[in-house]
Amino acid sequence: MFSKILVANRGEIALRIIRACKEIGVRTVAVYSEPDANSPHVHLADEAVCIGGAAASQSYLNIPAIISAAEITDVDAIHPGYGFLAENAHFAEICQSCQIKFIGPSPHAIRQMGDKVAARETARKAGVPIVPGTSDPIKDKDEALKAAKKLKYPVIIKASAGGGGRGMRVCHNEVRLVSALMTAQHEAEAAFGNPAVYLEKYIEKPKHIEFQILADSHGHIIHLHERDCTIQRRHQKLVEEAPSPSVDWKLRKKMGDVAIKAARAVNYVNAGTIEFLLDTDGRFYFLEMNTRVQVEHGITELITGIDIVKEQIRIAAGEKLTVRKQDKVPLRGHALECRINAEDPAKDFAPCPGVIERYNSPGGPGVRLDSHVYSGYKVLPYYDSMIGKLMTHGRNRGEAISIMQRALDEFIVEPIKTTIPIHKEILKSPIFRRGQMYTDFIPRLIGEWGDKNADESALAPAEKER
Amino acid sequence: MNLKEMKELLQLMSENGLTEIELEKDGLKIRLRKGVSGIEQTYVQDARPPASAPRPAEAAESREAARAAASAAKIATIKSPMVGTFYAAPAPDAPPFVQVGSSIEAGQVICIIEAMKLMNEIKSEVRGRVVEVLVNNGDPVEFGQPLFRVE
Numbered sequence: 001m002f003s004k005i006l007v008a009n010r011g012e013i014a015l016r017i018i019r020a021c022k023e024i025g026v027r028t029v030a031v032y033s034e035p036d037a038n039s040p041h042v043h044l045a046d047e048a049v050c051i052g053g054a055a056a057s058q059s060y061l062n063i064p065a066i067i068s069a070a071e072i073t074d075v076d077a078i079h080p081g082y083g084f085l086a087e088n089a090h091f092a093e094i095c096q097s098c099q100i101k102f103i104g105p106s107p108h109a110i111r112q113m114g115d116k117v118a119a120r121e122t123a124r125k126a127g128v129p130i131v132p133g134t135s136d137p138i139k140d141k142d143e144a145l146k147a148a149k150k151l152k153y154p155v156i157i158k159a160s161a162g163g164g165g166r167g168m169r170v171c172h173n174e175v176r177l178v179s180a181l182m183t184a185q186h187e188a189e190a191a192f193g194n195p196a197v198y199l200e201k202y203i204e205k206p207k208h209i210e211f212q213i214l215a216d217s218h219g220h221i222i223h224l225h226e227r228d229c230t231i232q233r234r235h236q237k238l239v240e241e242a243p244s245p246s247v248d249w250k251l252r253k254k255m256g257d258v259a260i261k262a263a264r265a266v267n268y269v270n271a272g273t274i275e276f277l278l279d280t281d282g283r284f285y286f287l288e289m290n291t292r293v294q295v296e297h298g299i300t301e302l303i304t305g306i307d308i309v310k311e312q313i314r315i316a317a318g319e320k321l322t323v324r325k326q327d328k329v330p331l332r333g334h335a336l337e338c339r340i341n342a343e344d345p346a347k348d349f350a351p352c353p354g355v356i357e358r359y360n361s362p363g364g365p366g367v368r369l370d371s372h373v374y375s376g377y378k379v380l381p382y383y384d385s386m387i388g389k390l391m392t393h394g395r396n397r398g399e400a401i402s403i404m405q406r407a408l409d410e411f412i413v414e415p416i417k418t419t420i421p422i423h424k425e426i427l428k429s430p431i432f433r434r435g436q437m438y439t440d441f442i443p444r445l446i447g448e449w450g451d452k453n454a455d456e457s458a459l460a461p462a463e464k465e466r
Numbered sequence: 467m468n469l470k471e472m473k474e475l476l477q478l479m480s481e482n483g484l485t486e487i488e489l490e491k492d493g494l495k496i497r498l499r500k501g502v503s504g505i506e507q508t509y510v511q512d513a514r515p516p517a518s519a520p521r522p523a524e525a526a527e528s529r530e531a532a533r534a535a536a537s538a539a540k541i542a543t544i545k546s547p548m549v550g551t552f553y554a555a556p557a558p559d560a561p562p563f564v565q566v567g568s569s570i571e572a573g574q575v576i577c578i579i580e581a582m583k584l585m586n587e588i589k590s591e592v593r594g595r596v597v598e599v600l601v602n603n604g605d606p607v608e609f610g611q612p613l614f615r616v617e
Contacts (some may be wrong), residue, residue, distance in 0.1 A: 034609070034610055049549060049608045049609075050549075050608040050609045050610050050611070051549050051608065051609050052549075052609045053609075059609075064548070064550060064581055064582055065549045065609065066583075067581075067582050068548065068549040068550045068581035068582055068607070069549045070547065071582065071605035072550065072551055072579075072607075073606070098582070189542075461564075
């Protein structure tokens with residue numbers, strides 16, 4: 001086992017990793033940007049090194065600074081968390097060459113699955129069903145029009161090097177495709193440094209189902225069942241649950257086996273997630289693989305009792321998985337997660353940085369809160385707006401929902417605006433309660449909710465004047 | 467407004483400790499704002515235990531003190547621009563680049579910070595006389611850590 005690990009991240013995930021390390025007796029080093037000096041992960045770690053200014057490029061994405069910090073504190077391993085450098089194959093390689101263990105898969109697996117076009121091809125070759133689409137990046141608009149005609153509209157343009165919902169455009173006809181192609185390429189270039197885009201058939205009314213994979217270096221690969229992440233806004237997840245109300249044991253076995261097949265195809269080691277789209281006919285398609293621990297990993301921990309972050313560390317240290325046989329993976333009850341973001345739902349989810357003056361976190365049975373904020377904490381504008389993940393676990397879906405509603409009522413974060421009100425609406429929605437959501441759920445809900453709660457300042461200036 | 471004028475404006479801001487400046491000239495309006503640094507965040511925290519690792523709080527305090535001293539007696543604090551190991555001299559047996567009392571010019575190499583096996587020469591941005599050396603040879607240093615005080 002490692003004696004010291006550097007956590008190359010911030011916020012709630014840095015805290016999560018440090019907590020796991022403390023519990024297994026591993027010393028920790030936190031790195032932080034100047035404005036993060038008072039963040040809990042900095043205080044909880046055994047050592048802390050300031051690595052740069054506010055901008056992520058100067059700090060959390062600054063590879064030389066992070067490696068240098070790892071060297072002066074003499075760590076054995078680096079845990080990259082999620083986002084930032086977590087899926088940066090180059091960073092993983094540098095760790096290797098500096099004799100520091102990167103807690104995650106190999107640089108090869110990261111590259112293979114990080115390039116979405118290559119990932120689809122890998123999946124296809126392994127006999128994994130993929131969403132019909134182009135196998136090479138699109139070169140020009142004529143190629144795009146030809147491919148789209150073959151796939152049949154609607155189609156979606158996606159960035160090859162992408163993720164997180166950026167660089168995506170749904171096109172219902174030729175005119176839209178031509179205009180969207182260039183914009184998507186520019187967006188891809190700006191966000192990922194690579195303008196390559198590809199086309200996929202756009203599956204209407206899909207559900208987003210993902211399987212958590214754990215693989216050790218001794219050849220054991222298991223999945224920890226699925227998560228349903230259908231509730232998204234602009235491709236950003238808002239509410240997740242495990243297991244999915246739309247997956248029965250037969251489908252779970254089928255999809256789970258396919259997920260493991262995909263992971264084996266790249267000799268995957270450590271934690272990862274295979275994402276699928278499930279259509280209304282019960283057909284599922286490989287979407288992509290995330291080669292990192294995910295934001296929503298906690299709900300899987302709640303239903304299986306397996307600590308994913310500890311498993312990541314143990315796998316990286318060369319140990320065998322705690323649970324090695326698929327039929328021994330527990331599935332107990334039902335878990336929900338609401339992502340609490342410092343955003344104003346009434347103003348199109350505009351970010352709301354600022355000081356949290358009044359804070360009361362929920363508690364009681366069945367509640368788990370992973371958060372780095374506290375009373376007096378200043379939410380910074382430089383990073384993502386997530387301030388916490390509120391999770392609940394009940395004997396069944398109904399109980400998990402009622403615990404979550406109770407917990408949301410207790411949760412006070414003021415005066416900044418948060419997504420707590422929209423979560424309360426989501427949980428009240430009959431469609432959600434019946435488990436019949438599709439990925440159009442949020443736009444529909446927001447349309448209705450927006451009309452009820454329109455803020456005066458959200459009106460266009462001309463209207464205000466009247 | 468040309469690059470030279472912009473640089474002069476930035477210099478003006480630095481010398482006078484300004485964080486924001488707005489200028490209108492010949493129909494051109496320009497506003498320059500300095501990024502937030504950890505020093506400005508001296509708000510009151512509640513009793514979440516910052517029990518271990520007093521280092522970040524200490525660093526913030528010493529930076530505050532340095533700022534106060536600077537405005538009082540025109541003393542500049544040279545801070546580390548990177549993470550690494552501080553070396554006072556170009557080689558283990560060589561004399562140090564500077565010591566207390568040394569006169570330095572802007573652009574002069576005052577120390578080395580080793581990061582990822584690379585020796586980075588750190589140059590002074592100010593001209594003056596070294597009044598204090600705040601770190602020891604071989605110490606690990608972090609970004610923003612005060613290294614020298616110069617009059």
